[in-house]
Every structure is written in structure tokens, then in C-alpha cells.
Amino acid sequence: MPGFPRPFASEDASDETFDDYDEFVPRHLPEPGPFLEGTDVLTGDDHVDFHRLTREIFEERGVYDATFGYNLARLNLDSRHPDAGFRYAVAPGERNVLLAEFTPTTKFCPQSDSLTVGALRAWNGLSDRHDYDRVSVAVAPMHQQSTEINGKLRDLERRLRDQSDPPDSNADDGPSPPF
Template identity: 65%
Template sequence: MNVPRPFGSDDGDETVFDDYDEFRPDHEPEPGPFLAGHDVLEGREHAALHRLARARFEDNGVYDMTFGYNLARLNLDRRHEDAGFRYAREADDPTVLRAEFTPTTEFCPQSDTLTVAAFRAWNDDPSLHEFDLVSVRVAPMHQRDVAINGRLEQLEEQFLETGEVAVEDAAAGAPGGTDEGVDDAPDVGGTPF
């Protein structure tokens, strides 16, 4: 059964996507506070890193279920020019990459899952890139940014202590099987984005 996706997929019209080798600042989200004061990547450096993101996400199944494509492709989708990832090398430690995810809407219910999946994809095998740590956060425009980023900070702390990406209890949705400190998302009704 072939069910059409309302917002497109990899099988859709390629004219709505930029190329992975391009960096178009007007088609990228603005760097937010998580990247402020750090070396924000642009041009060829951003494009090269984003191609690596595509590979890491493909290897780890980081897909946006609404759009039906590898999450890295969101940066290239001209229909959502203010959404996707921006990257910066940490000012005090260039072996740390900061990745800030801006979702398509402030109430995107996938933002928690997508940022955790991105963190795990980047850090599951650091030998595949030049960074000792890829620190991931959701942009503050998201209604649950504090809770989501708190969860990402916990995962990062566990990774730095153990050198391994924490396995989570899928039923509870947080490290170690607890939802402590994570607010429930309000019911906004309508179609999830």
C-alpha cells in the first residue's frame, strides 16, 4: 500500500531541495544561543559536516517521520528554510562540536526524539569523525526546550563519564527509565509536525 506523505519525501519533487554540497545562508536556521560565542560553521565547512551528519543519521535511522526523510535533509528543504541544524566548534575546545536543531514549529512533538537520536548517532562511534563529543540541543523557540535540553545534558554527562551512549528505557523515554524532570507536552490537538 502506497500512502502519500503530506509534506513530501525522498521520492518527491527534487526541485524543493538544495544540494548537500551547497551552503545557502538564507535557507538555514539562524544560529541560536547554544552556538553564540563559538565558531559557527559556514560555507564549505558547514556543507562537509552536514554531509557527514547525513551519513551518521542514515547509519542510525534518524528519520523525520512527518516528512519521511533523513533528518539531515530538513536543512535542504526550501519549504522549511528556518529549520534544521547549525553547527559550531566550541571556542575553548575545538574537539567539541555543538549542534543546534531548530524544528519546523515551536510545538513539534518529535523534537525530543529527533535530538536524542541525533546525539546518539553522532556519539555512538566518535572514531568516525574528528570530534570527541557532539553536543546537541534544541533551539529555544521550541515550547519544551528546557525539558528537552535538560534530557540532552543528562545524556551528555553520562557519555562523558562512561564513554558510551546511554541505552534508554523506551517506555519511560528518559535515561535509566525515569521521566523525572521532564514535563509532559501539552495537548495542542491537530496534526503533529
């Protein structure tokens, strides 16, 4: 990201380390976890299309992994971390709600809280960019603080749903939404 230092960026990563945004490579993605159980998990072009949009939204909103020094959406493409990243699914009975489960690279990832909150804010703050009324986010249960983080995310989502007006898509036009 221009203008931000990358103190922990991996210099050993080459373009060959990453899949293309137009590829769906299941072996480089985490298995869907319990948050997505019983849902229609996005695969193939459906996954690729939403993930390409995720890259754009995360770029605009600055959802970056400080450890790796890249847009968090790129984690899905990093072959060095095949069990980490986002998986997406349509909520059962709610065709306009997307579920996104984030699996961090380690069970003690210190950024999981801020990354999932950032993702939630980005997707829901720019909801005019996708076909879903709401995106619900969770961190995989393998993370040591998943219960606390997911509780916080549910609270933020409740606050989002309780707002009478949708979140403002221009963060610079006033105060941030309360979620």
C-alpha cells in the same frame, strides 16, 4: 528509508525543493541561536562537510523525521522550511567538541525530543567518523519544551562523558549505550 512506511511523507516535494548536499545556502538555514552564541559557527565547506557526514550517520542510525519521511539531515536542504534544521559550531576553548543546535519547523514539534536524542546518540555513537571527541546537541529555545528537552540532553551528555569506554559503534553487537 527502505522498509519503513512514510505515512506523512510529502508527495509535493520534488528534487527542486531541496538544495544539494554540496551547497551552503544560508537563506535556507536557521539563524544560529543562543546555544551557539560566542562560538565559531561552521559555514561554507566546513558546514557542508560535516552535514554530508551527518546524512551518512543519520542514515545508518535511522534518524528520520516521521512527518516528512526523510533523513533528518535533509531538513537543512528543504527550501520550504528555511528556518529549520541544524547549525553547527566548534565549542569555544574545546576544539574537539562540536555544538549542534536543532531548530524544528514549529514551536510545538512533537518529535523534537526524539530527534535531538537520536542525533546525539548517532553522532556520539559513531564518533570515529568525525574529528570531534563529542557532539553536544540542543533544541532552539523557540520550541515550547526546549528547557525540558535540553535538560534531558545535558543529562545524557553527562552520562556519556562519565562512561569509561566510548560508545560502541555497532548497535547490533550488544546493548545500547546508556545515553
